[in-house]
Amino acid sequence: xxxxxxxxxxxxxxxxxxxxxxxxxxxxxxxxxxxxxxxxxxxxxxxxxxxxxxxxxxxxxxxxxxxxxxxxxxxxxxxxxxxxxxxxxxxxxxxxxxxxxxxxxxxxxxxxxxxxxxxxxxxxxxxxxxxxxxxxxxxxxxxxxxxxxxxxxxxxxxxxxxxxxxxxxxxxxxxxxxxxxxxxxxxxxxxxxxxxxxxxxxxxxxxxxxxxxxxxxxxxxxxxxxxxxxxxxxxxxxxxxxxxxxxxxxxxxxxxxxxxxxxxxxxxxxxxxxxxxxxxxxxxxxxxxxxxxxxxxxxxxxxxxxxxxxxxxxxxxxxxxxxxxxxxxxxxxxxxxxxxxxxxxxxxxxxxxxxxxxxxxxxxxxxxxxxxxxxxxxxxxxxxxxxxxxxxxxxxxxxxxxxxxxxxxxxxxxxxxxxxxxxxxxxxxxxxxxxxxxxxxxxxxxxxxxxxxxxxxxxxxxxxxxxxxxxxxxxxxxxxxxxxxxxxxxxxxxxxxxxxxxxxxxxxxxxxxxxxxxxxxxxxxxxxxxxxxxxxxxxxxxxxxxxxxxxxxxxxxxxxxxxxxxxxxxxxxxxxxxxxxxxxxxxxxxxxxxxxxxxxxxxxxxxxxxxxxxxxxxxxxxxxxxxxxxxxxxxxxxxxxxxxxxxxxxx
Ligand code: AHR
Numbered sequence: 166x167x168x169x170x171x172x173x174x175x176x177x178x179x180x181x182x183x184x185x186x187x188x189x190x191x192x193x194x195x196x197x198x199x200x201x202x203x204x205x206x207x208x209x210x211x212x213x214x215x216x217x218x219x220x221x222x223x224x225x226x227x228x229x230x231x232x233x234x235x236x237x238x239x240x241x242x243x244x245x246x247x248x249x250x251x252x253x254x255x256x257x258x259x260x261x262x263x264x265x266x267x268x269x270x271x272x273x274x275x276x277x278x279x280x281x282x283x284x285x286x287x288x289x290x291x292x293x294x295x296x297x298x299x300x301x302x303x304x305x306x307x308x309x310x311x312x313x314x315x316x317x318x319x320x321x322x323x324x325x326x327x328x329x330x331x332x333x334x335x336x337x338x339x340x341x342x343x344x345x346x347x348x349x350x351x352x353x354x355x356x357x358x359x360x361x362x363x364x365x366x367x368x369x370x371x372x373x374x375x376x377x378x379x380x381x382x383x384x385x386x387x388x389x390x391x392x393x394x395x396x397x398x399x400x401x402x403x404x405x406x407x408x409x410x411x412x413x414x415x416x417x418x419x420x421x422x423x424x425x426x427x428x429x430x431x432x433x434x435x436x437x438x439x440x441x442x443x444x445x446x447x448x449x450x451x452x453x454x455x456x457x458x459x460x461x462x463x464x465x466x467x468x469x470x471x472x473x474x475x476x477x478x479x480x481x482x483x484x485x486x487x488x489x490x491x492x493x494x495x496x497x498x499x500x501x502x503x504x505x506x507x508x509x510x511x512x513x514x515x516x517x518x519x520x521x522x523x524x525x526x527x528x529x530x531x532x533x534x535x536x537x538x539x540x541x542x543x544x545x546x547x548x549x550x551x552x553x554x555x556x557x558x559x560x561x562x563x564x565x566x567x568x569x570x571x572x573x574x575x576x577x578x579x580x581x582x583x584x585x586x587x588x589x590x591x592x593x594x595x596x597x598x599x600x601x602x603x604x605x606x607x608x609x610x611x612x613x614x615x616x617x618x619x620x621x622x623x624x625x626x627x628x629x630x631x632x633x634x635x636x637x638x639x640x641x642x643x644x645x646x647x648x649x650x651x652x653x654x655x656x657x658x659x660x661x662x663x664x665x666x667x668x669x670x671x672x673x674x675x676x677x678x679x680x681x682x683x684x685x686x687x688x689x690x691x692x693x694x695x696x697x698x699x700x701x702x703x704x705x706x707x708x709x710x711x712x713x714x715x716x717x718x719x720x721x722x723x724x725x726x727x728x729x730x731x732x733x734x735x736x737x738x739x740x741x742x743x744x745x746x747x748x749x750x751x752x753x754x755x756x757x758x759x760x761x762x763x764x765x766x767x768x769x770x771x772x773x774x775x776x777x778x779x780x781x782x783x784x785x786x787x788x789x790x791x792x793x794x795x796x797x798x799x800x801x802x803x804x805x806x807x808x809x810x811x812x813x814x815x816x
Contacts (some may be wrong), residue, residue, distance in 0.1 A: 166254075189719035190750045193273055196729065196736060196815070199712035203728050208706040209469065210405045210704030211618055211666035213413030214452075215444045215680055217673035219653035221291030222688065223394045223460075224452040227302075227380045228288045228363055233257055235347065235441055235447045238433045240271050243286050246364055250282035251275070263343055263376035263433045264305055264703025266429075266438045270309075270374045275316075275367050283319060285366030289380065292675035293359030294333050295690030295799055296322055300382060302350040303357060303389075306365070307376040307435070310339035316369030316746075320348055321493050322380075324684030325360045350380075359690040377434055385463060390434070390451060394461065396671070397517060399686055401464055402701075404706045408532070408667055409469040409617055410457045414443040416533045417477045423472045427499050429452045430517060443478055444680045449673070457516070458503060458524045467525050469564070470503065471663070472496035475546050482538055485545035491552045500558060529585060530564035530617070536571045543567060548579040548754045571609060584663065586617040590628050591648025600650040600724055604658035614661055618668035619646030620698070622683050623773075633682045638672045640683035642806060643773035644787055645697035649808040656726035656739060659713060667702060674779050687805075688777055694782035697769060701808045704767050704787050706809045708737045721750055723803055731777070734816040740809045748803045754813070757797045761814040764792040770807035 169289060212218065221229065229235075229242040240255055247253050258272040261332050272548075278284040289296070317337040320332050335349035354761045363380050367373065384391030403534045411425045415610030418424040423441045430437055430453025437450045452460075458810070461468045475483030475492050483489050498511050502525045512523065535543040543566075565577045568587030576585075585632070591599075607614065623644040626633035648667065655662045671683035685699050695703070710728030718724070725740040742748055769786045778784075792801065793812060803809060 174707055174717070180356045182594060188330055188632070190723070190748055191719040191722070191748055191753060192721065192725065193458070193717050194736070195729045195737070195756060196714040196754045198728060199714065200715045203656070203709060203711050204659045204663040206406045206664045207656070207659055207709060208403065208405060208702060209407035209409060209664050210226050210400065210667040211409045211413065211668040212668055212670050213411055213415035213560075214442050214448045215413065215415065215669050215682060216465055216671060217291060217446070217636060217678045218669065218671035219452040220449050221673050221678065222572050222671055223392050223396050224449075224456070224485070225381050225391055226291050226449065226451055227294050227382060228378055230288070231379050231404055231449065232267050232439065233269055234267065239555075239625070242289050243271065244289070246287045246366055247284045248282055251278045251284035253278070253284035253286070255286045256677045258374060259391050261309065261374045264435055266436045268438075269378055270376045273367070275370045275372045276364075278316070278368055280368045283366035285364060287362045287364040289325070289362055291673070291690065292678065293325065293690055294322060294361040294363050294380070295357070295359045295382070296352060296355065296361045297382070297691070298355045300350070302332060304334060304350050304379070305345060305532060306378040307343050307345050309343045309374045310341055311372035312341060314339065314369065314371035316367040316371060318346075318373070319366050319368070320350065321364050322352070322361055324358075325362050325365050327364075327774065331361065333356055356405060357514055357691055361399050371421055383759060388459070388560045390456065392463070396686070396688060397463065399693055399695060399699070403703050403812045405464050405466040406463065407469045407528070407664060408457070408461045408466045409471065411666070412471060412533055413555040413618075414478055414533065416442065416471045416473055418804060419443045419478050420484065421477045423479060424477060426473070427502075428495070430454050431502070431514070454502065455520065456520055458520075461524070467527060468503065469528045469530060470499070470526060471530040471533055472499055472550070474535065474550060476532055476538045476543070477534055479483045480537075480545070481538055482542050485542055485549050489546060493550055496529075496550060497557060499555060500554065502531065502560070516716070526561065528562045528564060528584065530566065532566045534588065535566045536575050543575070544577050544579055547577045547582070551580050553580070559584065563614070568614065582612050584613045586615045588618040589616065589651070590618070590620055590622065593623045593644045596621045596647035596651040599722070600654035603657050604655055604661055607658075609661060613663045615664040616662055616665070619665065620667055620683055621651065623647070628681050628683065634679060636682055636686055637776060637778065638674045638679055639687045639694075639777065640698050641694035641774050641776035642697045642771040644683060645701045645769065645808060646741060646743045646773070647700040648698040648804065649739070650724045650743060652702065653724050653726040653739050653741060656705070656709070656728065657713065657716070664766050667698065675689050689779055692782065693778060693781055694777050695783040696777055697771065697775070700769050700785065700787050704769060704808065704810045705739050708767065708812060710735065710737050721748065723750060724766050734814065736813040738804060738811040738813065738816060740811065742803045742805060742807045745805050747805045749800055750803055752797065753799050754797045757815055759815075762793065762815070763796055764795040765812040766790050766792045766806060767810040769808055770804040773806055779783055
């Protein structure tokens with residue numbers, strides 16, 4: 166109370182100065198009396214298979230439709246390779262499946278071929294196969310030859326017209342039973358390109374069946390079945406504290422059958438059939454539950470696991486009670502797979518998958534956006550999951566998908582969720598206006614808030630409209646101003662808003678690859694770039710204290726937050742000027758007698774329509790400069806259309 170009174174007096178003082186005729190814009194920070202603790206889970210990432218985030222994205226596999234399951238009628242993304250003097254056909258063959266999980270294979274029937282005139286089939290990759298110089302690729306495939314076939318299989322990465330071979334390897338002596346073959350392909354000097362294809366040919370006539378035909382470039386930390394290093398680097402630079410997965414709509418699926426059925430996403434790839442995703446394409450599930458956990462480990466982030474809760478996007482739900490029981494059991498098994506000791510059933514399966522040590526898990530979310538469930542069943546479904554999970558894992562915090570921003574009759578009422586997940590996709594000016602007061606009236610004694618998805622859009626079309634796909638995939642500086650303003654609101658209230666994540670995180674920018682804009686990070690087969698919003702978030706997440714400092718602006722359109730690192734005494738001011746003119750602002754650091762005279766400013770400033778793209782990847786990036794003349798009271802020149810971090814040393 167005393168502290169608050171002090172600050173009210175301080176702000177009152179500044180206000181009366183202003184009333185007495187000063188025209189000066191002022192920011193007063195109570196540097197001596199933190200009002201709360203910054204959530205240790207600031208910031209996080211939200212992820213799902215959308216915009217080819219994984220297949221054709223983070224998951225480094227280069228072959229599209231490697232298991233031949235993307236279409237039931239044709240081997241899409243594959244074509245016959247033949248020339249004058251050779252001939253072949255390819256077809257799906259459900260009569261020669263690899264195993265139960267992969268119920269079809271590709272039959273290559275070579276009618277005519279020789280060493281000089283091979284025949285076979287090619288994959289066009291995800292908008293081409295990206296090829297880089299002096300690089301090792303891991304190729305593998307399962308094959309089974311018809312009796313009498315004694316040819317060899319040549320695997321190669323070629324230019325898409327077949328005129329240039331970038332790398333080649335060979336497998337001889339195919340067996341008549343299914344067997345996996347591995348080859349390393351090494352490129353030499355070349356100009357990087359995505360205009361390439363992956364080709365398998367034979368030098369003899371005969372029949373050969375193939376399954377899981379795979380090609381991996383070098384991966385993050387060289388891990389098998391791993392991630393693209395360049396995308397991982399961008400993600401790690403955000404210092405994420407958590408990863409919310411697997412969705413999003415991707416958790417729910419279009420139908421109950423197409424939900425994220427985690428048990429079908431673990432184990433060897435030959436046991437993963439993949440499934441129809443809700444965003445118009447099939448997922449290979451090469452990035453399955455275990456890979457999500459490894460992804461968290463590699464980023465030093467903790468998992469926020471969303472479990473399927475019996476509601477899918479077609480509006481159907483599983484009735485609470487008996488019908489829902491198997492889904493609740495599946496969620497308990499899933500938690501056991503993540504956290505259980507090797508002596509537990511699912512902990513043992515995780516160990517068999519190569520990871521005996523349990524993963525940390527403190528937050529579990531029940532479903533996704535269940536306010537779309539018009540049946541009103543969420544209260545009972547949530548409670549059934551809540552009771553079962555709490556009974557076995559009392560320390561796990563349970564998240565409801567219906568927040569205070571949804572009508573109260575929809576919210577969970579039978580039990581009190583630990584955390585509510587709120588989603589905000591709004592026009593950037595909405596964020597700039599609402600950032601000022603949005604969380605002010607939330608009850609501090611109720612559930613905590615996770616803003617599990619948010620993003621501002623700056624074009625006429627909301628993210629989910631088909632027209633938005635005509636706009637650039639990533640947002641421009643105007644949206645970054647909205648995002649940054651919103652972020653400062655969450656930081657000021659991070660005693661309540663304990664987690665936040667921009668969504669969607671990733672977009673493959675190739676034509677036809679995306680379903681949603683704006684997205685934080687764009688990429689094609691060769692390059693990756695951050696949007697201005699990415700850099701705003703990266704600046705804030707890399708420069709954040711552990712205590713919230715009360716602050717107040719006077720006569721200024723600037724928005725911001727202030728935090729203190731109590732270990733180092735450093736103060737971090739996050740400032741956003743959404744105006745198109747620069748602004749002089751007097752910064753009063755109340756409660757400090759001395760401050761180091763030089764501060765550091767990290768500035769992201771650009772015209773509102775300035776942006777980054779796959780061809781101009783670093784058009785809008787932060788710049789670091791020194792600020793002189795800093796003291797307990799000093800004037801700072803805030804640039805127009807800018808997001809700034811001021812790092813002020815007090816010791
Ligand atoms: O982020 C894109 C989608 O927006 C998510 O899948 C869903 O949760 C939300 O409606």
